[in-house]
Amino acid sequence: MNLRPALLTAALLLSANAFANNPALSKDEFDQLIAQPFKATHGKSGLIVEIHLKPDNSAVARKGxxxxxxxxxxxxxxxxxxxxxxxxEERCTNFVKQDGKVLGVVPPGDVTWWIERAE
Structure with missing residues (x-):
């Protein structure tokens, strides 16, 4: 029996749950971050996208x-x-903090993006 796939699956589930337990940004922190375009780096592919969530509820993605x-x-x-x-369908992301960094978490709690201010 090959235990490698089972161990990998268990490790991935544990890491996803660990990220899901991180504290969310406060409403004020979130509002400050999205006031200007922000950079989102995909955790697996490394794709970098600049996202701007505008006050009129329009969204713009550019660069990657x-x-x-x-x-x-x-x-x-x-x-x-x-x-x-x-x-x-809509895609939802919540922002949490971990070790001074902001992470983008998608349901069911998987970290997919590293979030920072755009330059």
Missing amino acids: YNDIGTWRRNGDAGYCVRWNKQRV
């Missing part, structure tokens, strides 16, 4: 992925967006 869409707030420290090119 170019698209426009609409967004809405999802709680104090999260948002849901529907991109025009993808034409699929």
